[in-house]
Amino acid sequence: MKYLFDxxxxxxxxxxxxxxxxxxxxxxxxxxxxxxxxxxxxxxEEVRQILVKCSLDRTFFxxxxxxRSLKQIKKLVNIPKILYAANHGIELEGPGIRFSxxxxxxxxxxxxxxxxxxxxxxxxxxxxxxxxxxxxxxLHYRLVKKAKDVEFIAKTLTSITKPYVERNAIFLxxxxxxxxxxxxxxxxxxxxxQWLLTNYFPLNFGENTLLIYLGDDKADxxxxxxxxxxxxxxxxxNPLDTSTAEYYVHSPEEVRVFLEHLYEQKHEVQNECPQ
Ligand SMILES: [Mg+2]
Numbered sequence: 357m358k359y360l361f362d363x364x365x366x367x368x369x370x371x372x373x374x375x376x377x378x379x380x381x382x383x384x385x386x387x388x389x390x391x392x393x394x395x396x397x398x399x400x401e402e403v404r405q406i407l408v409k410c411s412l413d414r415t416f417f418x419x420x421x422x423x424r425s426l427k428q429i430k431k432l433v434n435i436p437k438i439l440y441a442a443n444h445g446i447e448l449e450g451p452g453i454r455f456s457x458x459x460x461x462x463x464x465x466x467x468x469x470x471x472x473x474x475x476x477x478x479x480x481x482x483x484x485x486x487x488x489x490x491x492x493x494x495l496h497y498r499l500v501k502k503a504k505d506v507e508f509i510a511k512t513l514t515s516i517t518k519p520y521v522e523r524n525a526i527f528l529x530x531x532x533x534x535x536x537x538x539x540x541x542x543x544x545x546x547x548x549x550q551w552l553l554t555n556y557f558p559l560n561f562g563e564n565t566l567l568i569y570l571g572d573d574k575a576d577x578x579x580x581x582x583x584x585x586x587x588x589x590x591x592x593x594n595p596l597d598t599s600t601a602e603y604y605v606h607s608p609e610e611v612r613v614f615l616e617h618l619y620e621q622k623h624e625v626q627n628e629c630p631q
Contacts, residue, residue: 357591357595357599357601357602357603357604358602358603358604359595359603359604359605360590360603360604360605360610360614361605361610361613363603364617367588367603368621370566370588371566371618371621371622373564374564374565374566375415375564375565376415376416376417376560376561376564376565376566377415377416377417377565377566377568377618377622378416378417378419378557378561378565378566378567378568379410379416379417379418379419379568379618380418380419380420380421380549380567380568380569380570381419381420381421381568381569381570381571381611382420382421382422382545382570382571382572382573382575382576382592383397383399383420383422383424383429383432383433384397384422384423384424384572384573385532385572385573385592385593385608386570386571386572386576386592386608386611387399387403387407387420387608387611388400388403388608389607389608390498390532392498392499393485393496393498393499394424394485394487394494394496397432398432399432399433399434400612402612403608403611403612403615404433404434404435406612406615406616406619407433407435407438407615408435409619410615410619411435411436411437411438413619413622415622416622417439417557417558417561418435418438418439419438419439419440419441419450419552420433420438420439420440420441421441421445421545421548421549421569421571421579422440422441422442422444423442423443423444423489423492423494423531423536423575424442424443424489425442425443425447425489425490425491425492426440426442426443426447426449426456426490427490428442428489429442430442430449437450437451438450438451439451439453439552439556441545441548441549441552443460443489443490443491443492443538444492444536444538444543444544444545444548444575445543445544445545445547445548445549445551446460446491446492446538446539446541446543447490447491448548452556453556456491457491457539457541457543459539459540459541460491460539460541460543461491462539463491463525463526463539463540463541464490464491464539466520466525466526466539467491467492467493467526467537467539468488470493470516470517470520470526470537471486471488471493471537473516474486474493474495474512474513474516477512477516478495478509478512481500481505481508481509482499482500482501482505483497483498483499483500483501483505484496484497484499484500484505484509485497485498485499491538491539492536492537492538492539493536493537494534494535494536494537495509495513495534495535495536495537496533496534497509497533497534497535498532498533498534510535513528513535517537524540525540526538526539526540527539527540527541529574529575530574531573531574531575532572532573544575544578545571545575545576545578545579546578546579546581546582546583547582549569549579549582549583550582553567566587566588567583567587567588568587568588568589568590568618569583569587569588569589569590570590570592570611570614571590571591571592572591572592572593576591577591577598577599577600577601580599580600580601580602581600584600588602588603589601589602589603590602590603590604590605590611590614591603591604591605592604592605592606592607592608592610592611593606593607594606
């Protein structure tokens, strides 16, 4: 991975050679710093304003791709007429699309049982936050201080979910200090983006379009892998972390600087070549 701001000329070249931009970004840890509690990850007004400008500009097609529920992410971002791919793509909503996976709907009953059993077993542990996101359940342990509690959480999760995992009734994944209990669907961020590229984006976002993807966690690394060498992929975080993105930036603050730069550059290009 290369540090994005050391290679900004190459990136500017990509902006110049492509007339349109599909800008897809993760939310937590990418647009906002990771917070102790997910409820505290509020989008800064500066970042929101850049995203609003992009959403109103015909050069851009903007999408937020997140593990959060649709309801939550729409409330946090609060920008109309953009694409929201929530719960790792299980719920999609945007211009001309409103979708939730039927397989995921079927799995809700199992998820609800697991949620209740996890709640029973873990609610006495200080710092555990069990989040029912409708189609998925997140078990956050960022605030759990004792190592033996963290171990107990992992063991409890394994024993409760094992029968479901064994018969492929649910799917487990991990993120930053969080376990995700997901329905057994093939949808993830990477497959969702591939589907959107083939079936969804408007025709004028076909040729001469640059896809930019920004993300900071394991689910985003799957996207980088799927898009490898084809597009502009940017990892947010420590460059020593395993990631197949082309570039990295250190923090959501640097993401803000990049987004401002991107918007300014595309305007510059538009001014040079009026349509
Ligand atoms: Mg993230």
